[in-house]
Amino acid sequence: MKVLMIEDNRSVCEMMSMFFKKEKWHVDFAYDGQEALNMFKANPNGWDIITLDLNLPKVDGMQVAAKIREQSPTVPLIILTARDSESDQVLGLEIGADEYVTKPFSPLTLVARMKALHRRAQMGAPTTTNNSTSTFDITTDHFKMNTKTREVYLDGQPISDLTPKEFDLLKTLASKPRQVFTRAQLLQLVWDYEYLGDERTVDAHIKKLRQKIEVAGPQVIQTVWGVGYKFDDSGVSSK
Numbered sequence: 096m097k098v099l100m101i102e103d104n105r106s107v108c109e110m111m112s113m114f115f116k117k118e119k120w121h122v123d124f125a126y127d128g129q130e131a132l133n134m135f136k137a138n139p140n141g142w143d144i145i146t147l148d149l150n151l152p153k154v155d156g157m158q159v160a161a162k163i164r165e166q167s168p169t170v171p172l173i174i175l176t177a178r179d180s181e182s183d184q185v186l187g188l189e190i191g192a193d194e195y196v197t198k199p200f201s202p203l204t205l206v207a208r209m210k211a212l213h214r215r216a217q218m219g220a221p222t223t224t225n226n227s228t229s230t231f232d233i234t235t236d237h238f239k240m241n242t243k244t245r246e247v248y249l250d251g252q253p254i255s256d257l258t259p260k261e262f263d264l265l266k267t268l269a270s271k272p273r274q275v276f277t278r279a280q281l282l283q284l285v286w287d288y289e290y291l292g293d294e295r296t297v298d299a300h301i302k303k304l305r306q307k308i309e310v311a312g313p314q315v316i317q318t319v320w321g322v323g324y325k326f327d328d329s330g331v332s333s334k
Contacts, residue, residue, distance in 0.1 A: 128154025164191035168256035188299035249312035
């Protein structure tokens with residue numbers, strides 16, 4: 096696996112390089128926000144996963160995350176932050192990060208989360224297959240999903256550029272239409288390890304997912320106030 100670690104603390108980089116080497120991963124380091132943006136602009140498809148510290152010199156980590164997402168909507172992105180602010184963590188997820196890890200962190204925990212996120216991203220890549228001949232394993236009134244090729248269509252229009260977490264979240268909801276999932280249930284089902292973040296993590300991912308759904312067709316993720324979310328396209332009208 097090829098890793099880009101954007102981190103200004105060289106001690107952290109040296110420590111993590113030992114763990115990455117043990118996993119036989121190749122890692123590149125960027126020590127400030129501007130260096131990271133220059134590296135990524137020159138080679139936007141050069142890495143399988145990115146870790147990003149928020150407190151960076153020259154260019155703030157939030158700006159770096161936003162720029163990365165503009166160039167690559169799907170590269171797995173983990174935010175590393177010493178900021179305790181809940182709003183900062185949620186904002187990072189809303190910008191497009193798949194996960195966040197709060198400093199100080201366990202190197203083994205970070206490696207485990209990177210493996211899990213990379214595994215999801217590698218389950219299948221988007222293809223250009225004609226959706227009229229593809230085999231879809233989740234189908235509803237307006238919606239089709241092939242979980243192997245990661246093709247997703249709403250009213251015949253592709254829902255594209257889904258991050259690994261957004262894809263898993265949509266798959267979980269769509270696999271059981273009209274079933275209401277609490278935020279805690281979604282954390283357990285989509286984040287398949289002990290996730291220490293609060294339930295607003297789910298809200299941030301739902302917000303981004305809804306924005307991408309609305310480009311393709313009607314809104315099919317419904318809020319059940321005081322409970323959670325459900326997938327329901329039975330009563331929507333096509334665009």
